[in-house]
Amino acid sequence: MTDSDQHPYVEWIAREAQRPVVTDPAARERIMLAVRAEPMPQRRSRVWQRVFEPRALRLSPIASTLLAAGLVGIGVITGKVVNNRDVRPPVGEPKVHAEVPQLPVSDTVVKFVFVAPEASKVSVVGDFNGWNATTTPMVRTANDSVWTVTLPLTAGRHVYSFVVDGSSWNADPHAPLAPDDGFGRPNSVRIVGRGSAL
Amino acid sequence: MIRLAATRPVLRQLCSSLLAGILVVLCTRTGAAQDPDPLLKLDPNSRFAIELMLDSAKAEGIPTRPLLSRALEGINRKADGKTVAAAVRKALGHLRTARSALGGVAEDELIAAAAVLEAGAKPAQLAVFRVRHKDRNDLAAFTYWADLITRGVPSEDASSAITKLWQDGADDATFYSLWKSVQSDILQGLNPGAALQNRIRETPGRAPSSKSPPDGPQETQSL
Numbered sequence: 001m002t003d004s005d006q007h008p009y010v011e012w013i014a015r016e017a018q019r020p021v022v023t024d025p026a027a028r029e030r031i032m033l034a035v036r037a038e039p040m041p042q043r044r045s046r047v048w049q050r051v052f053e054p055r056a057l058r059l060s061p062i063a064s065t066l067l068a069a070g071l072v073g074i075g076v077i078t079g080k081v082v083n084n085r086d087v088r089p090p091v092g093e094p095k096v097h098a099e100v101p102q103l104p105v106s107d108t109v110v111k112f113v114f115v116a117p118e119a120s121k122v123s124v125v126g127d128f129n130g131w132n133a134t135t136t137p138m139v140r141t142a143n144d145s146v147w148t149v150t151l152p153l154t155a156g157r158h159v160y161s162f163v164v165d166g167s168s169w170n171a172d173p174h175a176p177l178a179p180d181d182g183f184g185r186p187n188s189v190r191i192v193g194r195g196s197a198l
Numbered sequence: 199m200i201r202l203a204a205t206r207p208v209l210r211q212l213c214s215s216l217l218a219g220i221l222v223v224l225c226t227r228t229g230a231a232q233d234p235d236p237l238l239k240l241d242p243n244s245r246f247a248i249e250l251m252l253d254s255a256k257a258e259g260i261p262t263r264p265l266l267s268r269a270l271e272g273i274n275r276k277a278d279g280k281t282v283a284a285a286v287r288k289a290l291g292h293l294r295t296a297r298s299a300l301g302g303v304a305e306d307e308l309i310a311a312a313a314v315l316e317a318g319a320k321p322a323q324l325a326v327f328r329v330r331h332k333d334r335n336d337l338a339a340f341t342y343w344a345d346l347i348t349r350g351v352p353s354e355d356a357s358s359a360i361t362k363l364w365q366d367g368a369d370d371a372t373f374y375s376l377w378k379s380v381q382s383d384i385l386q387g388l389n390p391g392a393a394l395q396n397r398i399r400e401t402p403g404r405a406p407s408s409k410s411p412p413d414g415p416q417e418t419q420s421l
Binding site: 059064067071075125127130156157159169177178182183184186189191 | 200211212263264267268271272273274281289305306309313317338342345349361377
């Protein structure tokens with residue numbers, strides 16, 4: 001017993017499938033005429049093709065992750081650079097007082113000097129920068145052991161310290177001491193006059 | 199079409215990465231712009247205590263700047279919350295006492311006077327300075343006074359020396375000169391008390407360099 005015995009349509013389908021397809025002899029000519037009627041596409045230069053033609057890129061998951069991380073990093077660095085350019089005074093930083101008839105108070109520039117030959121970084125912290133050791137880094141001078149920074153401060157009394165290598169707090173040996181305020185080591189005091197500092 | 203379809207996932211990845219970068223930048227900027235409360239670094243109890251003290255100070259007309267500065271110093275020195283709160287409490291106490299002893303004075307003078315008390319001077323010694331002289335600022339006197347006590351000069355000696363100079367009308371340069379000499383002697387190994395006694399003898403009281411001598415007391419009330 002064959003399948004054709006059970007399905008009489010099978011032979012009919014096979015016959016239909018084997019019959020040659022009769023096409024209109026003019027059809028090919030019509031198609032070719034239509035194609036010839038289309039304008040020829042302009043051939044773009046190689047540079048154009050390289051730059052603008054879409055192409056398939058294949059990235060592994062790790063490569064795409066690295067790419068994403070790189071872009072985020074660029075974003076963060078850009079953000080930091082832009083933020084650092086902002087002229088926003090930190091907590092406690094002096095503000096210009098318009099009522100002072102002489103020079104604006106913030107024009108009183110004070111130079112801080114600290115000798116630390118062994119230090120790899122020194123910063124000044126005080127009530128003028130919110131005691132933040134990263135806000136006001138000092139610069140090593142050509143002398144190599146002397147660190148300096150110049151700051152505009154308001155007239156009045158300022159308490160400060162020098163932070164060496166991010167952890168060691170030191171009073172200024174050339175300035176009056178403030179009493180120990182409960183944190184173990186005294187700070188220094190700078191009295192800033194209008195236009196000059198003691 | 200096939201090419202475009204193959205490019206789409208990559209474009210999607212690039213777009214999402216760019217979006218992530220932009221979000222990070224925005225977050226960084228927003229975070230910086232908001233200046234998060236520095237006291238948030240403290241434990242809730244200490245923070246609450248300090249905020250109460252700041253509110254009390256504000257209500258009493260006592261400057262909050264030195265109190266906040268004290269808290270920030272403690273936080274940046276990595277002190278624990280209790281130590282920071284105790285330091286702020288102590289500072290507030292000294293500011294209150296200084297205000298009682300001196301009456302209404304400029305903020306910087308009040309803070310410097312509180313430092314004198316913190317160094318170990320007695321409120322009664324400070325109250326002598328309540329007798330205000332017109333156009334006179336006692337910031338330098340208070341600052342060097344606090345320094346001398348901090349360096350080991352007996353509180354009584356430092357107080358009487360500074361008070362005597364002040365009553366004689368010494369100006370800021372005179373206080374500075376005395377301090378510089380005493381500091382130098384102490385650094386050379388001299389006993390702090392002896393250093394002050396030696397130097398005070400050679401320091402003449404001078405009238406303030408401003409236009410006229412003191413116009414007399416404006417307030418005579420004392421503790």
